Structures are given as C-alpha cells and as structure tokens.
Amino acid sequence: FERIQVPEQSKDELDQMGQTFNRMIELLEENYKKQQQFVSDASHELRTPLTVIESYTSLLKRWGKAKPELLEEAVEAIYEESGRMKGLTEQMLALAIGRNDQPTKLSEFELGKLVHDIAKRLEQTFNRKIHVNVNEHYFISADEAQIKQLIFILLENGLKYSDDSLSVDIVDEDREIRLDVRDKGIGIPENDLPYVFERFFRVDKARSRQTGGSGLGLAIAKSIIQAHSGEITVRSLENIGTTFTVILPKGNKSAKGRIMLESKR
Numbered sequence: 001f002e003r004i005q006v007p008e009q010s011k012d013e014l015d016q017m018g019q020t021f022n023r024m025i026e027l028l029e030e031n032y033k034k035q036q037q038f039v040s041d042a043s044h045e046l047r048t049p050l051t052v053i054e055s056y057t058s059l060l061k062r063w064g065k066a067k068p069e070l071l072e073e074a075v076e077a078i079y080e081e082s083g084r085m086k087g088l089t090e091q092m093l094a095l096a097i098g099r100n101d102q103p104t105k106l107s108e109f110e111l112g113k114l115v116h117d118i119a120k121r122l123e124q125t126f127n128r129k130i131h132v133n134v135n136e137h138y139f140i141s142a143d144e145a146q147i148k149q150l151i152f153i154l155l156e157n158g159l160k161y162s163d164d165s166l167s168v169d170i171v172d173e174d175r176e177i178r179l180d181v182r183d184k185g186i187g188i189p190e191n192d193l194p195y196v197f198e199r200f201f202r203v204d205k206a207r208s209r210q211t212g213g214s215g216l217g218l219a220i221a222k223s224i225i226q227a228h229s230g231e232i233t234v235r236s237l238e239n240i241g242t243t244f245t246v247i248l249p250k251g252n253k254s255a256k257g258r259i260m261l262e263s264k265r
C-alpha cells in the first residue's frame with residue numbers, strides 16, 4: 001500500500017479545526033453545567049418557602065378548628081412565604097428573558113427623571129432618604145422598563161444593606177453616562193466581591209432572607225447591563241459602604257441647564 005501524505009498546511013488546518021471543536025465542546029459543557037446549577041439552586045430556593053407553607057397548612061388541617069390563635073399565625077406565614085415565592089419566580093423569569101441579550105423595546109428617555117421617580121417611591125416604602133444628584137438632562141437610548149428594574153435593584157439593595165442615607169450621582173462621561181449608587185452600609189467582604197453578580201449568591205444567607213433577598217437581583221442587573229452594552233462595577237469596604245457604578249451609552253438628544261434633583265419627603 002502507498003501511504004497517503006497529508007500536506008503540512010492541511011495538518012495545521014486540521015489541528016486548528018480540532019482545537020476550535022474542542023473549545024466548542026468545552027463551552028457547551030460549561031453552559032450545560034451552569035444550567036444544571038441554576039435548576040438545582042432554583043429548586044432549593046423555592047423549596048424553602050414551600051416547606052413553610054406545607055407545614056403550616058398541615059398544622060391548620062389538624063388544629064385549625066381547635067386553636068383559633070394558630071389561624072392568624074399560619075395565614076400570616078403562608079401569605080408571606082407565597083409572596084416570597086411569587087417574587088422569586090418573577091425574578092427567575094426576568095433572568096430567563098434577559099438571556100436573549102438584547103434590550104427588547106428601545107426608546108429615548110431621561111435618566112435623571114426615571115431615577116428621581118424610583119427614588120421617591122422607595123423613600124416612601126422604606127421611610128428613608130435618597131439624594132439624587134443630576135447636573136443636566138441626560139437622555140439615554142435603552143429599554144426603559146429594564147433600566148427601571150436595574151435602578152430599582154441597586155437602590156433597594158442600598159437601602160436594605162445600610163441604615164444611613166443613600167446617594168445617586170449621574171455624571172456625563174463624554175459619550176457615556178455614569179451612575180453611582182453609594183451607600184454607607186455594611187459593605188461586602190473583599191472575598192465575596194467577585195461573586196455578588198452570580199445568581200443566588202448572598203453574602204449572608206440568613207440576613208438576606210430576613211430582608212427578603214433572593215440573591216437574584218444583581219444577576220438580573222448584570223444581564224440588563226450586558227444587553228445594553230454597558231458596564232457595572234462594584235467597590236466596597238466592610239462597615240464603610242458600597243458603591244455600584246453603571247456606565248450606559250448616551251442617547252442623541254441632550255439638553256443644557258443645570259438642575260439639582262433632591263428627593264425630599
């Protein structure tokens with residue numbers, strides 16, 4: 001038999017194809033593992049409120065008629081835990097939708113006004129103060145509902161993990177807009193910082209559960225930012241405070257004039 005000689009050039013090409021193929025398999029495996037992890041984490045998170053609901057329902061079935069005082073406690077717990085489950089499933093859905101990596105409805109709107117409106121609502125809910133500092137009317141071209149959700153997540157976290165006032169600064173950075181959400185709260189330990197944007201990650205699970213946390217907020221924030229080709233970073237010092245910085249591309253409109261928006265109750 002005559003041995004077939006593979007030309008050097010083709011060997012290189014085959015090698016390259018092999019490497020690309022291996023990389024693709026690696027990526028698929030990584031993705032599959034992440035999906036599996038998500039399903040396992042999600043089931044775990046949903047099981048906790050379900051267990052509470054189940055045990056209170058069973059108590060009610062056995063003692064509900066004999067012990068009227070149990071009724072109030074059980075209904076309260078069931079109501080609270082089903083609310084938690086509802087929030088969790090909504091957040092999981094938001095993450096699943098955000099997966100297609102594209103803002104769905106683009107429009108041009110003023111960022112300062114949006115932040116101001118959200119701050120006002122949260123000030124009422126939490127009975128706390130939020131300083132919103134904006135120097136100009138900044139327009140961005142983005143999915144308004146998603147940006148609203150992003151800001152809501154950052155402000156709510158700032159309030160949940162601090163007792164002091166919270167400040168939001170919106171600054172012009174040439175072609176981009178920078179938004180800083182700064183709190184003087186408990187901060188995030190240095191070792192935990194790299195993981196805060198991961199799904200279901202919480203620095204302190206028990207404390208976060210008390211404050212109604214799911215560990216999904218920042219993962220949603222990250223997916224919204226990715227869909228808008230923006231950037232989100234965090235700086236934090238334990239017991240000093242945390243700053244989340246968001247960078248978003250600017251829209252076309254721009255208006256001059258200095259305005260100071262400070263939410264007052």
Ligand code: ADP
Nearest residue numbers: 157161187202203208213214215216217218242
């Ligand atoms: P959660 O619903 O638990 O707040 P997030 O994904 O929004 O979930 O945040 C993940 C974790 O990061 C939180 O559980 C908390 O431990 C930490 N974290 C987020 N924001 C702050 C903040 N402003 N200050 C301190 N810790 C924070």
